[in-house]
Amino acid sequence: MKLRTFATAAASVAAVLAVSAAGLYLWVRPAELAPLAHVPAAGTATLVAAGARVVALGDCMVCHTAAHGPAYAGGRALDTPFGTIYSTNITPDPDTGIGRWSPEAFRRAMREGVARDGHLLYPAFPYIHYTRMSDTDIDLAYGYLMSRTPVRSEAPPNGLVFPLNFRPLLAFWNALYLHPGDAAIPARQDTxxxxxxxxxxxxxxxxxxxxxxxxxxxxxxxxxxxxxxxxxxxxxxxxxxxxxxxxxxxxxxxxxxxxxxxxxxxxxxxxxxxxxxxxxxxxxxxxxxxxxxxxxxxxxxxxxAAVAAPAVPATATATGTATATSGADADTRASRLFAGACAGCHAAPAPMMRSGGRPALARSSAVLGERPDNFILTVLHGIPVDGAAPVYMPPFADTLSDEQIALLAAYVRSGAGQPAWNAVAQHSAKLRKETHE
Ligand code: HEC
Ligand code: HEC
Ligand code: HEC
Known part of the structure; x- marks a missing residue:
């Protein structure tokens, strides 16, 4: 098809979709729910603690907190294949947060992906899962969020491609993917x-x-x-x-x-x-x-292949002889690289490994997986100290080239008894560019 014909056809399809979505939306348009006059008072400490458990299990803070920003105040950029969506402020601020949302408005957002004023929410907010939350858990989450410190903060405008910046189109998406399901499931949590x-x-x-x-x-x-x-x-x-x-x-x-x-x-x-x-x-x-x-x-x-491979002893990654297809020279370079950059922590005699409780690289899905992505990203960006686990690995993005990462990949794969991944250097260059902060 000629480019112009194609563009005209695509534009007409988009126009028809947009018009019918607008029609569908007007037909089923969710109503605006009345705002509360006052931010509700926080519940008892027991209720707030029970709500904290629900919100932790639902991972609400991760998405609703910007890097170094106040908890739940939103503004975190979520990259989707369709553009960037910013999470919103779910602190009880009356103007920029959910301080004036009634329990009904909150429940509707969790179950149907609809904001208090009636606009449809993007499914980057995983309401297709929260829709099956029990009423009790939704109310507990609401009580917990209402007990947080209100923060005044507005999310930046979304950067979505046309026509997805037109929210009524989500009515179609919901028809395809939103399945509230068997309301009885949540009630059965006895085992x-x-x-x-x-x-x-x-x-x-x-x-x-x-x-x-x-x-x-x-x-x-x-x-x-x-x-x-x-x-x-x-x-x-x-x-x-x-x-x-x-x-x-x-x-x-x-x-x-x-x-x-x-x-x-x-x-x-x-x-x-x-x-x-x-x-x-x-x-x-x-x-x-x-x-x-x-x-x-x-x-x-x-x-x-992984099952057929011989069981690999814990020491294999560090000491195993690499048999990368690129020959003995590559093997030597790879084992030197590993000795210089990685063995201080990952070789069997390294203090980190000797102290016990540490996994051999050959048992990680980052090494055993079908694709090299997680190996490459771990080496490029390391593992930051930020959690409960006593884990830290430095980033190597500035010190190792994509070819060196490919050599190391072949080395650890062979130590784990696995065939080498293909095109690791090219993949590393791509991931390096895409995940550059
Ligand atoms: C994977 C990321 C993610 C997680 C996890 C998440 N949210 Fe959200 N949430 C979003 C995004 C993005 C929006 C904004 C969607 C939009 O603007 O269309 C949103 C919107 C909302 C809204 C509507 C607010 C408004 O102002 O319109 C509420 C309420 C909400 N989330 C509550 C929660 C709760 C409660 C949890 C945990 C149980 C949670 N979210 C977990 C990403 C997430
Ligand atoms: C300062 C110590 C340190 C150095 C140096 C280091 N790592 Fe790590 N690495 C860690 C820690 C800690 C973990 C997390 C696992 C653990 O706690 O044992 C880890 C995890 C990994 C993992 C993922 C395994 C898993 O946990 O699933 C890979 C792959 C990896 N390292 C590769 C390398 C490579 C390749 C090098 C050399 C370029 C290297 N590391 C250098 C400390 C280090
Ligand atoms: C935000 C995306 C995300 C969510 C949500 C998520 N995971 Fe993961 N999960 C990942 C990624 C990425 C990895 C691979 C990273 C790694 O191996 O360290 C992973 C790894 C795992 C692994 C290790 C698998 C292996 O073979 O090494 C398990 C088990 C797991 N997730 C379970 C869960 C469970 C259970 C939940 C829900 C409670 C969950 N994940 C929610 C992204 C996610």
Whole structure:
């Protein structure tokens, strides 16, 4: 098709979509709900503490707090394939926050993705999961947020591509992806399995990173087959017990509640904020999540090659002979690089490893995964000290080239008995550019 014909056709399709969305929106347009005259008084300390647990499990603070900004005051930029969306202020400030929102308005936002004044909210706010929250949990979250210090702060305008900056289009999206579901599910939380399912599916919205995205920005089905977020691979959650380093329930509890499993590694990238919040909730909640995760494992192993590979002793990464295809010279350069930059911490005799409780690199999904993304991003950006876990790794973006990162990748893959990844240097250059702060 000629470019101009194509542009005309695309413009007409966009126009038809916009007009019909506007029609649909006018037809089902949500009403504005009356503002409260006063910010509601905070509840008892017990209610506020119960609300803090809900809000931690729902990860509300992570998205609703800008870097170095006040908690819950919004303004954090969320990058989506469709442009940038800023989170809003959910402190009880009457003018710029939710101080005048009634409990009904808050409940409608959580269940239907509609703001108090009736405008549709973008699904970067994971209401497609919160929609199945119990009434009790929604009210507890409301009470907790209303007990916070009000902060005056307005989010910057969103930078979304046309026509997605036209909110009524979301009526279509909701028709496709918003499934309020069986309201009885949340009520059944009497066993660890049922509680875990509720926490994973609803509050924890784990699928929003671990399921992958459709072209329309919805979640792929079936869920938990693995996704990608901010350049990081979020591994499949249905294949945790397969592959070269299968997880046990107890290891999942350590990882989720402490940000570090001695058998697998540390939580990195976007997963770190999740484990930091889970560090503060009662252990029984994290145990319930682990019970549920164990119940959704498919029997198919992660990747056949990994299972066939010989078990790799903890020392292999540091001492194993690299057999990268590029030959003996590359092997020597790689092992020298590793000795100089990494062995001080990761080799078996390193103090960090000898003190115990540290995972061998060969057992991390960042090394065993099908793609090199998490290995590259860990080496480029390191692991910042910011959480409950005693974990710090320096960034190497300024000291290692993309070719050097590729050499190291081949070295640790071979130490773990895995075939080398392809095109690591090119991939590293791309991720370096995309994730440059
Ligand atoms: C993954 C990021 C993310 C998480 C997690 C998240 N939110 Fe949000 N939330 C957003 C974004 C982005 C918006 C703004 C959407 C828009 O402007 O269309 C928003 C909007 C809202 C709104 C509407 C506010 C307004 O002024 O219109 C409420 C209420 C809200 N969130 C509450 C919560 C609560 C409660 C939690 C935790 C249970 C939570 N959010 C977790 C990203 C998030
Ligand atoms: C100052 C110590 C230090 C140095 C130097 C260091 N790391 Fe790390 N690295 C860590 C810590 C701490 C972790 C988190 C795991 C843990 O606590 O054992 C980690 C984790 C990793 C992981 C992810 C494993 C996981 O936890 O899932 C990879 C991959 C990695 N390092 C690669 C490297 C490479 C390659 C180098 C050399 C370029 C290097 N590291 C240098 C301290 C270090
Ligand atoms: C904001 C995105 C995001 C959310 C939400 C999220 N995860 Fe993750 N998760 C990731 C990423 C990215 C990784 C890979 C990082 C790493 O290995 O350190 C990961 C890693 C994991 C791992 C380790 C898997 C492996 O093979 O190494 C587990 C287990 C996990 N997540 C469980 C959960 C659970 C349970 C929830 C919900 C309570 C959740 N995640 C919510 C992004 C997310």
């Amino acid at each position: 660890p399995l049922a509680r875990g399912r509720y926490l994973v599916d609803t509050l924890g919205h784990c699928a929003s990173c671990h399921s992958g995205m459709t072209a329309l920005g919805g979640e792929r089905h079936p869920p938990f087959q693995g996704g990608n977020i901010d350049g990081w691979d979020a591994p499949a959650l249905t294949r945790l017990n397969g592959g070269a380093a299968p997880w046990t329930q107890a290891e999942l509890v350590d990882y989720l509640s402490g940000g570090l499993s001695a058998a697998h590694g540390a939580a990195k990238g976007p997963m770190r904020a999740v484990t930091e919040r889970l560090a503060g909730v009662p252990r029984e909640d994290v145990e319930a999540i682990a019970v549920y995760l164990m119940s959704i494992q498919s029997d198919a192993p992660a990747h056949a």
